[in-house]
Amino acid sequence: MATKEVKSEITGAVWKIVKQPGDVLGEEDAIMILESMKMEIPVLAECTGRLVEIKVKENEPVAEGQVLAVVEV
Amino acid sequence: MSWKPEADDLAARRAFADALGGPEAIDKHHAQGRLTVRERIAGLCDGGSFQEVGKLTGKGAYVDGKLQKVVPAPYVMGLAKIDGRPVAIGGEDFTVRGGTSWGSDRRKGGQGGFVEDLAHEYRIPLVNLIDGAGGSVASATRRGYTVFPGVHGFERSVQLMGEVPVVSAVMGTAAGGPAGRAILAHWSVMVKGTSQVFAAGPPVVERSLGQKIDKEALGGAAVAVDMAGTIDNAADDEPGAFAMIRRYLGYMPRNVWELPPVVKSDDPPDRADEGLLTIVPRERRQPYNMRKLVAMVVDRDSAFEIQPTCGRAVITSLARLDGYVVGIIANNPMVNGGAMDVKAARKQAHFIQLCDTFHIPIVFLVDVPGFMVGLAAEQAATLREGMRAVYVALQATVPMLTCVIRKCYGMAGMGTTDKNGLDFKIAWPSAEWGSLPVEGGAAAAFKREIENAPDPAARLKEIEADLRKLASPLLTAEAFAVEDVIDPRETRAVLCRFVEAMQGRLATTLGPKLRAGVPP
Numbered sequence: 001m002a003t004k005e006v007k008s009e010i011t012g013a014v015w016k017i018v019k020q021p022g023d024v025l026g027e028e029d030a031i032m033i034l035e036s037m038k039m040e041i042p043v044l045a046e047c048t049g050r051l052v053e054i055k056v057k058e059n060e061p062v063a064e065g066q067v068l069a070v071v072e073v
Numbered sequence: 074m075s076w077k078p079e080a081d082d083l084a085a086r087r088a089f090a091d092a093l094g095g096p097e098a099i100d101k102h103h104a105q106g107r108l109t110v111r112e113r114i115a116g117l118c119d120g121g122s123f124q125e126v127g128k129l130t131g132k133g134a135y136v137d138g139k140l141q142k143v144v145p146a147p148y149v150m151g152l153a154k155i156d157g158r159p160v161a162i163g164g165e166d167f168t169v170r171g172g173t174s175w176g177s178d179r180r181k182g183g184q185g186g187f188v189e190d191l192a193h194e195y196r197i198p199l200v201n202l203i204d205g206a207g208g209s210v211a212s213a214t215r216r217g218y219t220v221f222p223g224v225h226g227f228e229r230s231v232q233l234m235g236e237v238p239v240v241s242a243v244m245g246t247a248a249g250g251p252a253g254r255a256i257l258a259h260w261s262v263m264v265k266g267t268s269q270v271f272a273a274g275p276p277v278v279e280r281s282l283g284q285k286i287d288k289e290a291l292g293g294a295a296v297a298v299d300m301a302g303t304i305d306n307a308a309d310d311e312p313g314a315f316a317m318i319r320r321y322l323g324y325m326p327r328n329v330w331e332l333p334p335v336v337k338s339d340d341p342p343d344r345a346d347e348g349l350l351t352i353v354p355r356e357r358r359q360p361y362n363m364r365k366l367v368a369m370v371v372d373r374d375s376a377f378e379i380q381p382t383c384g385r386a387v388i389t390s391l392a393r394l395d396g397y398v399v400g401i402i403a404n405n406p407m408v409n410g411g412a413m414d415v416k417a418a419r420k421q422a423h424f425i426q427l428c429d430t431f432h433i434p435i436v437f438l439v440d441v442p443g444f445m446v447g448l449a450a451e452q453a454a455t456l457r458e459g460m461r462a463v464y465v466a467l468q469a470t471v472p473m474l475t476c477v478i479r480k481c482y483g484m485a486g487m488g489t490t491d492k493n494g495l496d497f498k499i500a501w502p503s504a505e506w507g508s509l510p511v512e513g514g515a516a517a518a519f520k521r522e523i524e525n526a527p528d529p530a531a532r533l534k535e536i537e538a539d540l541r542k543l544a545s546p547l548l549t550a551e552a553f554a555v556e557d558v559i560d561p562r563e564t565r566a567v568l569c570r571f572v573e574a575m576q577g578r579l580a581t582t583l584g585p586k587l588r589a590g591v592p593p
Binding site: 009010011036037038039040041042064 | 358359360406407408409410411412442445446447449512
């Protein structure tokens with residue numbers, strides 16, 4: 001099984017973590033929601049798989065390109 | 074005496090051309106998951122419509138004056154039809170010397186050449202099927218001198234950009250000239266896994282930079298399409314690319330002196346999709362699916378998205394409203410909250426000029442909080458690229474319609490209106506606008522008042538609440554500063570009526586667009 005890193009597309013902060021390690025993900029599923037540009041920006045799985053790891057905590061600031069989660073595909 | 078011997082000779086010579094680089098080279102090409110240039114032309118164009126030009130070109134081998142064999146020129150081109158409409162089409166034959174250029178009296182195509190002259194003279198679209206590695210230093214040993222760059226230049230290719238639709242399909246590995254040729258197109262496509270495009274390939278990169286990288290990692294679709302936007306769209310395989318080319322050309326006029334083709338739509342212009350009433354969340358921080366919104370408004374299944382994977386903060390699609398071709402520019406609140414970053418700005422600017430050139434009216438579905446902010450955005454020159462998008466919008470003369478879905482702020486918002494035309498703006502009840510959003514804006518504008526208040530945080534909230542009361546689009550409509558606020562379900566009907574009504578005006582302003590001045 002290959003793993004895929006899910007990266008932040010934008011600088012902001014983690015507002016809410018929606019999925020937990022072990023959860024099965026669909027392509028359009030939001031793993032977490034970031035807060036940036038005064039908007040709630042969902043971080044989508046982009047492929048079906050299983051969530052292996054969440055690398056950030058709620059309220060933590062994140063940078064563009066930072067790895068947020070790891071998905072097994 | 075008949076001319077039968079000569080006719081037989083012609084047939085034999087044509088057979089050599091059909092054989093391309095020979096069975097071995099063709100097998101090798103097929104083994105890489107690629108079609109030959111002849112298979113590509115047959116796969117893309119209407120059956121039997123290809124009228125080849127220059128099939129006899131090549132290097133003949135003679136023994137005692139008798140022809141033994143012809144190695145065909147590595148470029149196949151001619152006139153063909155796509156969905157019944159004529160096109161000039163050509164492509165490199167990779168099975169002959171890797172599709173590199175070959176010395177002929179007149180070029181067949183690639184950069185300039187007969188196929189580009191054909192598109193120019195007959196004012197028909199040009200389709201480039203690109204599969205060549207460009208120049209080779211080996212050619213200097215044949216000539217005895219080195220060639221100045223641009224001897225077979227791009228001047229015709231550039232001229233065509235203002236005259237006829239130009240499509241580039243990168244079908245193999247394109248470097249150097251063919252890669253540059255691929256970019257000189259209104260729309261381009263490549264194939265995932267089997268095509269790559271770069272200024273220079275891995276050997277040159279390693280020699281220049283010491284960087285070891287394979288060709289897929291350097292110029293595959295993940296880089297060239299998704300990340301860079303060098304090429305617009307990616308297809309899963311070659312037939313998929315042909316289907317996309319046919320689709321794209323279906324929205325295009327034959328040339329800039331004509332209007333795009335109108336098809337009879339079986340989707341009623343007054344269809345009111347109930348989903349439009351609920352698609353925008355009342356909580357203004359929550360994003361929604363703008364692609365779904367677009368699909369509900371335009372003719373059923375008519376949207377064809379350009380650059381869907383790059384510059385994703387804005388969605389640019391060719392589509393139809395009551396059968397008339399329109400260009401949809403819709404901000405995507407799921408990415409950057411819809412804020413315009415460099416890639417989105419570049420994409421939007423290109424799309425506006427595409428629509429303006431081919432007399433395709435533009436419909437803006439606006440939800441833009443402004444330009445992207447922050448250090449990374451400033452370092453990337455977002456302001457400059459964003460203002461370029463504003464500039465081209467204000468320079469364009471094709472009619473535009475503005476429908477504000479939610480946010481319309483700042484300079485990015487300004488670039489969504491038809492300032493040179495009717496300046497017709499409609500809005501949904503969810504719309505809000507201004508020079509900048511209340512959040513952030515209030516803290517700056519009322520800084521002293523807030524600081525001097527006994528409870529600054531509470532005062533800020535009060536000021537924001539007061540400002541928000543003024544933000545109703547209905548108040549702006551009372552002042553006729555926005556022309557109308559509509560029930561979201563009426564969007565399609567209103568847009569269809571105005572797009573139909575502007576057709577007469579479009580027909581009176583055909584021809585090339587001259588754009589004076591210097592974009593920022």
